Amino acid sequence: MHAPITVTPARLPELLLAVATVRPVFLWGQPGIGKSSLVEQFAAALGMECVSLLGTQLAPEDLIGVPTIQDGLSCFCPPAVVARPEPYVLFLDELNASSHEVQKSFYSLILEGRLGEYRLPAGSVVVGAGNRAQDSAIVRPMSSALVNRMVHLHLVASPRDWLQWAAGAGIHPWVVDYVRARPDHLVSPAPKTEEPFSTPRSWHVLSDVLTSLGPDVSEDDVRTVALGCVSPVHARQFTASVALLRHAYDLDAILKGNLRWPADPAQRDVLYFLAQSLRARLGKELPRQRRGGSAESQALAHRAKGLLTELAEISLEVAQLVVAGGGEDGDGGDGQGLPAWFLSEVVRDLPRLAAARA
Structure with missing residues (x-):
């Protein structure tokens, strides 16, 4: 139909x-x-x-x-x-x-x-x-x-409608925080194979399971039940988001310079989630045309280029995913890609920024 x-x-x-x-x-x-x-x-x-x-x-x-x-x-x-x-x-x-x-x-x-x-x-x-x-x-x-x-x-499905409903429905705060950060992950296409996929119902199921497991649930158990409820890609990123909450990592704090990218190889899932969140933020807040941007969007673009330089020093692959999209999460989750003018400036400015850091 x-x-x-x-x-x-x-x-x-x-x-x-x-x-x-x-x-x-x-x-x-x-x-x-x-x-x-x-x-x-x-x-x-x-x-x-x-x-x-x-x-x-x-x-x-x-x-x-x-x-x-x-x-x-x-x-x-x-x-x-x-x-x-x-x-x-x-x-x-x-x-x-x-x-x-x-x-x-x-x-x-x-x-x-x-x-x-x-x-x-x-x-x-x-x-x-x-x-x-x-x-x-x-x-x-x-x-x-x-x-x-x-x-x-x-x-x-509407992430906005779902979040409004979740606020009064007792949905687990980890699930609410994740969908608020990644509204594009509320729903995923039904797979051709027999595996879980993401829907408002499956996120509700995950919420109920996490509530039953209690606040002291281990990271391994979070990963296990998430993989049993939502799509594999979303489950891994959800697990990383829980680790972020527990280790006080926050994209806003990184953008403000109060925190740095996690460099520990054991926290690679956390790094990947933060990088994809940065791409989603840029795709949402940067204007399609540079001339129409506000002072805030220009400041965000400038800060993002510096963060990409720092990210490339930790993992060139993850930095490339922010710029080019792709990977497990398709187009990085932003649904429209990054503005062409920003990509041009990244290509132009990153070598200079890398040299300045060196």
Whole structure:
């Protein structure tokens, strides 16, 4: 399903209130970004019960019901989980993962709010949800007849929304600090192989595990549980970020000159994380055109060139990753690369700065 326009979690309740109350809605989005939770929260906000049906666990007869004889005529008794007297929110989770026979069983329910002789109570809301084919999840193509019965919204994770939610949800401070520093790591593409990957749900899982392990958890255990919850690259950098917190390393302190790059080979993961954080900071705060930069951005560029010189003395490879991107984390995590004017100045000024230090 093509997604020309996407919706963030913060905007979804307003859209559902306007759209889902008049027409069935289908939410598209990768696994673990909170589709189910958002629908449940929407139902709670309406003061209605949320009844979830999992498409992958249904057979057609689970919806159609079983036949009985009434007044000499056969009729189907709809399942009690659906046939309710009061209006409610019917959530059809993993609808596009169900078999085609099950999908066909939903036609009249989605279009007319009807199952056989039973009709959903007036005011009921129908919301479907499913993953996308590119997410390596179990999906089946929906027929055009089913697609045409719903309004389609494409949900994407928003680091800002997630951090606002995390502030009141008891998320472990290490996880909050990491996502705040690397919001681009909140979500990673689903891998083609069977390994963990990063989503809002997997970060929540890691938070729960860290809370259970307690504040004295060892660095080895942090690495072990992180690798079991989020993507391998993010797990290693998360472990490094925890080491930063415990050893009082901080990128802002390094930028201000209060701390130096960690030079101990045993802290190479910490060095790598700090370097990638510097690249992300530069990609975010430096203007695309030098002429439009503020005094603060120019000061940041000047300081960064000096720090790159110092970094190259410790590890030329890590310094090159800051400038060129690449490595395990793709483009360094900034998503847009460094401005061309800054890269030109780095090439021009670094030899001079290195000579001055020598």
